[in-house]
Amino acid sequence: MRAVQSFTRSLERSENARTRADRPQVFSMRGREWDLLDEVFAPNYSPSTSVSLEFLGCFEDVELPRRGSLLEVGSGTGIVAVMAALMGCDRVVASDINPHAVRNTELNARRHGVADRLRPVYSDLFAALPENERFDVVFWHSNYVLAPADYRYRTTQECAYVDPGYEAHRRYLAEAPRWTTEGGTAFLHFSSRGDLDALHALAEETGRALITRRRREIQDGPDTVEHLLLQVVAA
Numbered sequence: 001m002r003a004v005q006s007f008t009r010s011l012e013r014s015e016n017a018r019t020r021a022d023r024p025q026v027f028s029m030r031g032r033e034w035d036l037l038d039e040v041f042a043p044n045y046s047p048s049t050s051v052s053l054e055f056l057g058c059f060e061d062v063e064l065p066r067r068g069s070l071l072e073v074g075s076g077t078g079i080v081a082v083m084a085a086l087m088g089c090d091r092v093v094a095s096d097i098n099p100h101a102v103r104n105t106e107l108n109a110r111r112h113g114v115a116d117r118l119r120p121v122y123s124d125l126f127a128a129l130p131e132n133e134r135f136d137v138v139f140w141h142s143n144y145v146l147a148p149a150d151y152r153y154r155t156t157q158e159c160a161y162v163d164p165g166y167e168a169h170r171r172y173l174a175e176a177p178r179w180t181t182e183g184g185t186a187f188l189h190f191s192s193r194g195d196l197d198a199l200h201a202l203a204e205e206t207g208r209a210l211i212t213r214r215r216r217e218i219q220d221g222p223d224t225v226e227h228l229l230l231q232v233v234a235a
């Protein structure tokens with residue numbers, strides 16, 4: 001396994017971001033200020049959130065529609081969901097399995113005046129969503145690092161970094177396309193920190209195929225990381 005894919009290194013990155021003395025309660029990104037609660041993925045210490053914004057067209061020329069509805073799975077601080085609402089999405093649902101992230105998303109939706117069209121939901125992937133709700137775009141900037149299936153999280157924040165046995169990825173691949181409107185699109189923001197071969201195998205097992213829509217190589221500390229916007233489709 002390449003060092004960039006090491007789950008222990010990702011857990012160290014999580015612990016460093018969680019405990020460092022200069023971790024702010026408010027950070028700046030894209031010309032705005034954002035609340036950052038304890039135990040929530042800190043976009044100011046990782047370039048990956050900016051890549052998510054770029055993939056979704058929240059600050060550059062884009063192909064993706066700026067109107068319509070978005071389900072952001074794993075919203076963290078809520079920056080992507082809030083930016084999507086600010087860019088014109090009229091219905092945004094932001095789910096996270098981390099209750100601190102749900103609260104954080106709510107705070108940032110209020111801070112930026114989009115609480116009327118952004119609904120934070122405490123949910124394991126799609127579990128807490130109304131059965132009939134559908135979205136033009138479903139998106140997850142995932143915890144793409146593969147950890148051993150028997151790994152148990154030691155802190156809440158670790159679930160932003162690693163997915164034991166790719167159990168959540170398996171369910172996401174199987175379920176995400178079912179939550180889109182007709183003509184809608186399900187995306188996964190993955191990276192070379194993850195195991196792409198294992199992901200493709202899971203896609204095959206779940207009757208899905210993955211189409212690479214965007215690629216972006218980024219220097220992240222000592223690591224060169226390739227970020228991928230993958231579309232999840234029926235095989």
Ligand SMILES: C[S@@+](CC[C@H](N)C(=O)[O-])C[C@H]1O[C@@H](n2cnc3c(N)ncnc32)[C@H](O)[C@@H]1O
Binds near residue numbers: 049052077124
């Ligand atoms: C890499 S972080 C991305 C956070 C945020 N979207 C950003 O770009 O800054 C991954 C997020 O997925 C969430 N997550 C992990 N497993 C999940 C699950 N089963 N259901 C919902 N959210 C999950 C984590 O709590 C975390 O907030």
